[in-house]
Amino acid sequence: MSSRISHGDSITAENGKSGKNAVLVGAGIFSSRVLGIVRERVFAYYFGGSDAADAFKAALKIPNLLQNLFGEGALSASFIPVYAGLLGAKNKEEADRTARAVGSILAVAMALLVLAGILATPLLIGLIAPGFTGEKREATIGMVRILFPGVGILVLSAWCLGVLNSHRKFFLPYAAPVLWNLSIIGALAGFGGRLQSYPLAEIAAWGAVTGSLMQFGVQLPFVLRLIGRFRFQLTTASEHIRAVIKNFIPGVATRGVNQISGYIDTIIASFLPMGSVAAMSYAQTIYLLPVSLFGMSIANAELPEMASRTGTLKTIAGPLRERLEKAMRRVAFFVVPSVAAFLALGDSIVNLLYQTGKFTRADGLYVWMALAGSTVGLLAATLGRLYMSAFWALRDTRTPFRFAALRVALTAGLGWLLAFPVPAWLGLPARAGLIGLTVSAGIAAWIEFALLRAALNRRIGRTGLPLAVLARLWGAALCAAGAAFALKQWTQAMPPLAAGSIVLALFGAVYFTAAVVLKLPEAAHIIGAVRTRIRFRASGKNPK
Numbered sequence: 001m002s003s004r005i006s007h008g009d010s011i012t013a014e015n016g017k018s019g020k021n022a023v024l025v026g027a028g029i030f031s032s033r034v035l036g037i038v039r040e041r042v043f044a045y046y047f048g049g050s051d052a053a054d055a056f057k058a059a060l061k062i063p064n065l066l067q068n069l070f071g072e073g074a075l076s077a078s079f080i081p082v083y084a085g086l087l088g089a090k091n092k093e094e095a096d097r098t099a100r101a102v103g104s105i106l107a108v109a110m111a112l113l114v115l116a117g118i119l120a121t122p123l124l125i126g127l128i129a130p131g132f133t134g135e136k137r138e139a140t141i142g143m144v145r146i147l148f149p150g151v152g153i154l155v156l157s158a159w160c161l162g163v164l165n166s167h168r169k170f171f172l173p174y175a176a177p178v179l180w181n182l183s184i185i186g187a188l189a190g191f192g193g194r195l196q197s198y199p200l201a202e203i204a205a206w207g208a209v210t211g212s213l214m215q216f217g218v219q220l221p222f223v224l225r226l227i228g229r230f231r232f233q234l235t236t237a238s239e240h241i242r243a244v245i246k247n248f249i250p251g252v253a254t255r256g257v258n259q260i261s262g263y264i265d266t267i268i269a270s271f272l273p274m275g276s277v278a279a280m281s282y283a284q285t286i287y288l289l290p291v292s293l294f295g296m297s298i299a300n301a302e303l304p305e306m307a308s309r310t311g312t313l314k315t316i317a318g319p320l321r322e323r324l325e326k327a328m329r330r331v332a333f334f335v336v337p338s339v340a341a342f343l344a345l346g347d348s349i350v351n352l353l354y355q356t357g358k359f360t361r362a363d364g365l366y367v368w369m370a371l372a373g374s375t376v377g378l379l380a381a382t383l384g385r386l387y388m389s390a391f392w393a394l395r396d397t398r399t400p401f402r403f404a405a406l407r408v409a410l411t412a413g414l415g416w417l418l419a420f421p422v423p424a425w426l427g428l429p430a431r432a433g434l435i436g437l438t439v440s441a442g443i444a445a446w447i448e449f450a451l452l453r454a455a456l457n458r459r460i461g462r463t464g465l466p467l468a469v470l471a472r473l474w475g476a477a478l479c480a481a482g483a484a485f486a487l488k489q490w491t492q493a494m495p496p497l498a499a500g501s502i503v504l505a506l507f508g509a510v511y512f513t514a515a516v517v518l519k520l521p522e523a524a525h526i527i528g529a530v531r532t533r534i535r536f537r538a539s540g541k542n543p544k
Contacts (some may be wrong), residue, residue, distance in 0.1 A: 028174025352500025376442025
């Protein structure tokens with residue numbers, strides 16, 4: 001098999017460029033995730049673990065199916081490799097024509113799907129949240145119909161992201177969701193305390209639609225500067241447009257597998273006791289922080305770099321393998337301590353972020369249960385994103401698609417088994433089913449990761465993290481978790497904001513110190529970067 005990826009510059013130069021791009025992606029994602037946590041804290045203040053909270057979270061998931069299936073994930077797998085390849089080949093006229101055609105096809109498809117979704121909402125509620133009844137079900141239907149148009153707009157925002165990323169414009173498209181979060185926060189802050197729970201949840205839904213328009217609108221002017229005046233071009237005559245469409249459907253399941261699994265989890269959680277859907281959503285917001293910051297940022301920055309070059313598989317196998325392994329080490333340096341912190345200090349993290357208003361300490365313990373279960377597959381999920389980007393760069397979306405489909409099936413089967421029969425066999429309360437439900441997704445993530453790695457190894461040679469590196473990472477993380485867990489016992493009587501901050505500060509300090517002592521190169525790199533920044537600032541210059 002041949003691939004249109006090439007050597008180009010030296011590996012050192014490429015790693016430096018991709019590292020800078022990853023920082024820009026990570027900075028954009030970090031800003032939007034921080035506002036996402038603020039949004040969730042405000043939401044928790046007004047709704048806690050109520051039925052209205054369940055209804056809003058479920059309503060948000062249903063139209064988000066469009067965004068997850070047709071948005072960033074599928075476009076990253078299908079559109080970016082083709083578009084970036086045309087730009088790399090200096091064929092800007094054809095690249096612009098392809099971008100306009102893909103945008104036109106998406107706009108028409110979204111208009112039709114949004115209309116169909118609004119009309120079919122009662123049926124969709126029965127599929128996604130069949131456990132909802134009465135007022136809870138009716139409120140969810142109303143909010144879904146409000147949210148559908150906004151999510152259609154977010155798909156077009158993902159098209160903007162594809163164009164901007166291919167032109168190496170990384171920060172804006174990943175920071176744009178800040179506006180979406182701010183819009184919801186503003187709606188809740190403006191009407192909270194004056195409305196009952198269900199009407200306030202509808203206001204939050206309207207805030208989400210407004211935020212979608214803002215997120216799309218802030219990117220569109222920059223896109224038009226790159227591709228020229230937008231004209232509708234509903235055509236598939238070009239081989240490049242057909243290539244995008246050909247790889248689009250496999251990309252739907254591959255990159256969107258986390259979200260697809262999330263819908264299955266929502267269906268199952270809707271049959272668990274009150275607050276389960278909301279608790280799972282609160283936990284997912286925390287869980288996705290390391291996935292986004294350390295998995296997506298590096299994987300997304302690598303994709304256009306690899307896709308814009310030409311060559312054969314034989315010529316790029318070595319550089320691709322080296323790039324992948326270095327990226328894996330960077331990801332693991334941050335994700336391994338995240339796993340340790342979520343398991344040992346999850347209650348402190350949850351209460352630090354959410355314990356306010358109607359969100360009680362008991363709610364925090366329940367969310368920690370969900371977070372602990374999700375953490376089982378955290379390392380596999382982040383490393384797996386790197387392997388997916390490698391396959392997409394090789395123009396192969398079908399191999400990851402097969403493994404994604406298997407993961408979804410495993411999540412569904414194991415989720416039901418561990419959420420209902422197993423807790424009943426063990427004599428556990430029904431609420432304990434949430435732990436089994438989240439653990440099932442983690443088990444499926446590890447199976448998918450193992451299959452991805454084995455398949456890629458057969459093409460480019462052996463890849464993976466050395467056991468010695470993993471041992472040092474886990475040693476540092478466990479030392480930090482032990483010290484912070486001991487301190488946590490002394491901060492129980494303190495306000496959650498202060499207690500959580502102190503405990504996490506100690507965890508971070510001990511982990512980084514242990515990483516330096518164990519001579520992990522990533523720690524030395526961070527120290528070197530900080531020293532360079534300080535030296536340049538002292539001299540009045542800016543580091544290049």
